[in-house]
Amino acid sequence: MEEAAARLRVEDLESRIAELTGRLEVEREAWSRLLVTRETVAEVLAEISEAGAPVGPPQEATAPEGSSEPVRMVGAIMVPRWREGLWVDVLPDVYRDIVEIIADATKPIQAKQIAPWIGLPAVTAKIEGTRGKLKRLVERGWLSEERPGLFALAHPAPKPGEWLQLPER
Template sequence: MITRETAGELLARIPVSVPDQPEGESPTAVKASPFTGAERRVMGILTVPKWQQGMDQGVLPRAYQDILDVVRDAPGPVRAKQIAPRIGLPAETSKIEGVRSKLKRLVERGWLDEGTPGLFTPSHAWTANSAKSP
């Protein structure tokens, strides 16, 4: 509880800047992004947003982007133990389990598919969207 209060106080001190805001317009008049609600929340719950049409992997934390790069570049479905060394982690059980939990989170949020338990591939919707992007 004390940590949350301290974090809240620190976050309140950070000035809020609004990019490309016309002069004289209040910060509350900022237009909503098509991804409103998908941004990272500082205090906890959502760091991996649900995939939406037009969203690219740049909205994800770096570790998740690295995992998506490995899965996307693989010739077929991959396992967590194959991904861990490719993103610079040792092939230790604890590291592999951490990667597995990230993979499962990416499946839940629509970025990846898990057709067979333990085998991960890019989501069909995400790869179709990525193919249309330059």
């Protein structure tokens, strides 16, 4: 009796493991496709950015013949490459918030520290999304990655008193 009950429990667990393994494979495949898609989109957007294509908010396009409704074109949110004289206000809101948080920090900080400051829960998915934004800001020259996972301003603003260096008398 006891042996039969143990065998049934083992068979039940094996069945559940097989079902979960199948579901895991399906989800891994979906995840893999999403990663490839994200990387492809990032490459295309980088090429567009490097080509100097204007990027901005969605714009009205001319309607197709025979239609009186305007067509909305979807614009891409782009992070421009940093250059001298470029202000943080050219960045999309969340990127601007990230740069401002890092500018206020006294030392390099991690994605998990930034996520709550930009209104995201400190869960893995949101932290990884934030890390992706940080990496993009590093790639575009706004931030530097001091050590793996520690981010700081790439071009810190002068400290008070450094704006104008007067010679001592």
